[in-house]
Amino acid sequence: MGRLDVITGPMFSGKTTELLRRLQAAQQTGSVVVAVKPRIDTRYHPTDLVAHTGESFPARCIDAPAELLKIEADVIGLDEAHFLRENLIAVIVELLDRGCHVICAGLDRTSFHVPFDEMGRLMCEANTVVKLTARCSVCGEPATHTQRLIDDERDIVIGGEGMFEPRCRTHRLDETPRDDRPS
Ligand SMILES: [Zn+2]
Numbered sequence: 001m002g003r004l005d006v007i008t009g010p011m012f013s014g015k016t017t018e019l020l021r022r023l024q025a026a027q028q029t030g031s032v033v034v035a036v037k038p039r040i041d042t043r044y045h046p047t048d049l050v051a052h053t054g055e056s057f058p059a060r061c062i063d064a065p066a067e068l069l070k071i072e073a074d075v076i077g078l079d080e081a082h083f084l085r086e087n088l089i090a091v092i093v094e095l096l097d098r099g100c101h102v103i104c105a106g107l108d109r110t111s112f113h114v115p116f117d118e119m120g121r122l123m124c125e126a127n128t129v130v131k132l133t134a135r136c137s138v139c140g141e142p143a144t145h146t147q148r149l150i151d152d153e154r155d156i157v158i159g160g161e162g163m164f165e166p167r168c169r170t171h172r173l174d175e176t177p178r179d180d181r182p183s
Pocket residue numbers: 136137138139140141167168169170171
């Protein structure tokens with residue numbers, strides 16, 4: 001039976017590490033496991049999934065969600081799912097209907113603190129959702145937000161430490177673009 005699990009939270013919360021742990025566990029039970037990530041994410045390694053801890057798992061890079069439909073696997077692990085915006089939910093539902101177990105990891109919000117819509121849809125469709133927290137770079141309390149330290153208006157900026165920091169609700173800066181603020 002198809003199954004969707006979502007792992008979400010801010011940057012530096014261990015989402016990829018948790019995804020790797022689950023994929024390794026599935027592989028140990030004899031399932032055919034394929035890890036996938038958007039080609040846009042080449043920060044650490046061009047193909048493997050690499051956690052901030054340094055652990056890795058071989059992965060295929062895709063440019064569009066439809067490429068997921070060509071993968072033959074019992075378990076598909078998709079990292080950085082928020083980067084694949086167009087049509088992702090329809091493709092995931094198709095995989096679930098085929099009986100695939102899909103595990104998606106990705107950011108719930110942009111660093112402007114605005115939801116990534118496609119991640120919200122995945123969470124609605126999911127059997128389980130885990131929201132991880134990082135540690136606030138100011139006070140050390142659990143961090144639910146990603147704070148952008150650089151000046152860039154785009155929703156998607158590829159980067160890691162030095163460009164973004166985890167922050168709690170108190171220490172996030174409200175830089176939400178005016179159009180996205182509740183009126
Ligand atoms: Zn804080």
